[in-house]
Amino acid sequence: MIEVRDVTRQFGALAALSHASFTVEPGEIVALLGPNGAGKTTASRIIGGILAPSDGDVLVDGISVRADANAVRARCGFVTDQPSLYERMPLRRYLGFFARLYEVSDPDDRALELAKVLGLDDVLDTRLGAFSRGMRQKVAIARALVHDPPVLLLDEPATALDPEMAKTLRSFIVSLRARHRAILLTTHDLDEAQRIADRVVVLYRGRVVRVGATNEIRAVGQPRYTVTFAGDAAMALSALAKAGVRGEPAGASDGLLALRFATDDPRTTNTAVLRSLLDADIRVVTLAAEERSLEEAYMAILADVRT
Amino acid sequence: MKWWLIAWREIRWEVFLDRASLLRMSIFIVIPMLFIFSNRRIPLGTGGDLTLVALAAQSVFFPALSGVALIAATFTAEKENGTLVPLLAAPIRDFDIVLGKLVGMVVPVMLTCAVTLAAAYALASFRYGAPRVASALGPEVLYAILVLAFLYLITTGSITMIVAARVRSSRAAQQVAGLVIALSVFVLGGLGFVASQVAEGWPLVAVGALLVLFDLVALEIARRVWQRGEVIARI
Numbered sequence: 086m087i088e089v090r091d092v093t094r095q096f097g098a099l100a101a102l103s104h105a106s107f108t109v110e111p112g113e114i115v116a117l118l119g120p121n122g123a124g125k126t127t128a129s130r131i132i133g134g135i136l137a138p139s140d141g142d143v144l145v146d147g148i149s150v151r152a153d154a155n156a157v158r159a160r161c162g163f164v165t166d167q168p169s170l171y172e173r174m175p176l177r178r179y180l181g182f183f184a185r186l187y188e189v190s191d192p193d194d195r196a197l198e199l200a201k202v203l204g205l206d207d208v209l210d211t212r213l214g215a216f217s218r219g220m221r222q223k224v225a226i227a228r229a230l231v232h233d234p235p236v237l238l239l240d241e242p243a244t245a246l247d248p249e250m251a252k253t254l255r256s257f258i259v260s261l262r263a264r265h266r267a268i269l270l271t272t273h274d275l276d277e278a279q280r281i282a283d284r285v286v287v288l289y290r291g292r293v294v295r296v297g298a299t300n301e302i303r304a305v306g307q308p309r310y311t312v313t314f315a316g317d318a319a320m321a322l323s324a325l326a327k328a329g330v331r332g333e334p335a336g337a338s339d340g341l342l343a344l345r346f347a348t349d350d351p352r353t354t355n356t357a358v359l360r361s362l363l364d365a366d367i368r369v370v371t372l373a374a375e376e377r378s379l380e381e382a383y384m385a386i387l388a389d390v391r392t
Numbered sequence: 393m394k395w396w397l398i399a400w401r402e403i404r405w406e407v408f409l410d411r412a413s414l415l416r417m418s419i420f421i422v423i424p425m426l427f428i429f430s431n432r433r434i435p436l437g438t439g440g441d442l443t444l445v446a447l448a449a450q451s452v453f454f455p456a457l458s459g460v461a462l463i464a465a466t467f468t469a470e471k472e473n474g475t476l477v478p479l480l481a482a483p484i485r486d487f488d489i490v491l492g493k494l495v496g497m498v499v500p501v502m503l504t505c506a507v508t509l510a511a512a513y514a515l516a517s518f519r520y521g522a523p524r525v526a527s528a529l530g531p532e533v534l535y536a537i538l539v540l541a542f543l544y545l546i547t548t549g550s551i552t553m554i555v556a557a558r559v560r561s562s563r564a565a566q567q568v569a570g571l572v573i574a575l576s577v578f579v580l581g582g583l584g585f586v587a588s589q590v591a592e593g594w595p596l597v598a599v600g601a602l603l604v605l606f607d608l609v610a611l612e613i614a615r616r617v618w619q620r621g622e623v624i625a626r627i
């Protein structure tokens with residue numbers, strides 16, 4: 086649905102984006118990650134047809150943003166990194182105005198409907214200037230959805246939302262994915278990205294340094310497992326050795342000890358490890374996969390590109 | 393017709409709700425009225441007629457000056473507040489934004505101009521006698537003045553908008569607006585002087601033709617310079 090093809094954007098001498106390429110398919114959430122100033126906002130602005138690329142092209146639904154920017158704009162819903170609303174207008178009029186710009190067939194009904202979805206229906210006639218930061222953010226989201234676009238470009242949509250609302254927004258985004266929307270989610274919240282993103286694009290100084298499925302990016306190296314137990318550490322270590330793996334201490338808490346081991350074949354190894362531990366009279370409490378969080382993976386990627 | 397949506401939003405929710413722009417407009421309305429008050433006696437003959445025409449013209453062009461400041465303010469305010477970004481993201485032509493902003497300024501200002509002209513006419517009739525004023529300010533003169541004001545607004549409005557799209561801060565845009573206003577006063581004053589010497593309808597027609605020419609050039613430049621993909625790069 087979104088196809089970014091070798092896009093470069095210069096601001097004077099600075100290349101805010103340089104030879105970036107990635108895609109977002111319908112029914113997919115792609116998280117756009119990267120440090121401040123990496124070019125994330127620039128990328129989503131170029132995709133949304135707001136900023137012209139210096140070089141390269143973006144296709145949205147097969148339409149080139151260079152050839153027909155308005156057709157691309159009509160297919161994109163854009164949540165800007167700052168809500169930026171017309172402060173003097175009441176919510177109802179504000180959403181109605183944008184619904185008309187996007188040629189929605191029943192603009193006033195649509196405004197009402199969106200306000201209800203986002204829980205803003207009791208402030209329909211309040212001036213936007215009187216809204217709190219989180220409410221403004223919701224209005225910006227409603228504005229982006231006004232024409233029910235197939236592509237959503239969300240630039241840090243959850244900033245300033247309370248945890249409950251952030252969660253609601255998350256499930257809302259997931260429900261849009263179920264309706265085959267292509268969603269590009271720019272965020273600094275790696276926890277959020279880990280939860281809902283199918284794939285991840287990491288930008289660093291305008292370059293795409295990593296693209297991949299979220300799980301793939303998290304699982305780098307040999308899968309690792311931790312076993313927690315009550316019993317003797319030395320005996321447990323030798324039991325692990327009997328099962329053919331090398332254990333290393335992974336801390337202790339609440340009178341329980343923990344050992345960590347790595348294996349490429351958890352089906353066979355983990356069964357053997359468990360059996361061997363039970364044979365040695367060790368009381369196993371848990372045996373769990375140790376996963377790298379997206380945050381750890383992200384930090385590793387950045388550390389890698391910086392060297 | 394999306395330019396009309398933008399223009400109407402501007403008129404309904406910005407111009408008449410903004411204290412600063414209302415204050416500015418009312419100052420520009422009061423000044424020409426003071427001129428009429430300060431003028432004691434209007435002599436008979438062409439000289440007096442011209443003075444009356446000049447007073448009427450002032451009563452229209454002073455409020456028209458506020459249009460330049462108005463368009464500079466609204467445009468740069470949108471850039472600074474970031475409200476321009478959602479507008480740029482909408483599927484509308486660049487020209488819709490330019491025209492919408494222009495019409496959103498021209499309509500309320502022309503309205504003010506017409507009201508001021510009517511007020512000036514009434515005030516002058518009261519001070520100098522209705523027949524005297526009616527003989528100098530026939531309907532065609534009044535129309536001519538309003539049409540000139542209209543052309544003047546489009547010209548200065550598009551020039552100011554070109555500049556506003558290019559500069560970053562509203563302070564810079566206000567300075568440019570000030571410059572445009574000063575230049576206009578200078579040029580209009582000069583033309584008024586020429587008109588008082590020639591004393592025929594010709595100068596007005598010449599000014600009109602000149603302004604139409606300016607309009608075409610300015611709108612064409614506005615259309616070319618105003619590249620949307622670059623406007624945001626200057627925020």
Ligand SMILES: Nc1ncnc2c1ncn2[C@@H]1O[C@H](COP(=O)(O)OP(=O)(O)OP(=O)(O)O)[C@@H](O)[C@H]1O
Nearest residue numbers: 096101120121122123124125126127624625626627
């Ligand atoms: N209009 C502009 N003029 C000049 N430079 C710009 C402009 N917009 C962005 N840049 C520069 O381009 C680079 C990328 O900016 P961008 O806003 O895309 O970063 P980002 O990844 O969104 O950062 P953040 O996480 O802080 O939102 C930055 O170095 C920024 O200074």
Ligand SMILES: [Mg+2]
Nearest residue numbers: 125126166240
């Ligand atoms: Mg950003």
